Amino acid sequence: MTLARHGAARSQAPLGPRFSADGAVRRNGSTADMTFADLELVHSLGQFMMLRPGDVINTGTPAGAVPGQAGAPYLRAGDGLDVETDGSGGRHQTFGEA
Numbered sequence: 001m002t003l004a005r006h007g008a009a010r011s012q013a014p015l016g017p018r019f020s021a022d023g024a025v026r027r028n029g030s031t032a033d034m035t036f037a038d039l040e041l042v043h044s045l046g047q048f049m050m051l052r053p054g055d056v057i058n059t060g061t062p063a064g065a066v067p068g069q070a071g072a073p074y075l076r077a078g079d080g081l082d083v084e085t086d087g088s089g090g091r092h093q094t095f096g097e098a
Contacts, residue, residue: 020082021075034059 014032018025031038041057051057075081077097084090 015088016086018082018084022080023082 014030016028016030018029019027036044041059042051045051045057075095077095079095081093081095082090083093
């Protein structure tokens with residue numbers, strides 16, 4: 001996850017996104033471990049879609065993200081997910097029935 005302000009033309013320092021489900025940390029990674037650099041992702045996406053200030057680019061899960069792994073069951077309706085990133089705060093989302 002990279003945060004960039006309008007006019008920023010350089011890669012940002014690595015950030016540490018964390019995901020917790022009902023208080024249990026499920027993912028704790030670093031943008032330094034991403035396969036593609038943040039500016040490369042933005043450039044590539046900008047070739048076929050319009051990006052505007054405030055857009056969020058979701059790039060997938062960090063290493064070790066295995067669906068349904070032992071001790072980390074799938075999320076269900078009513079489960080809460082907290083997402084936070086170094087220096088930018090976080091947000092909470094409660095899952096509903098699909």
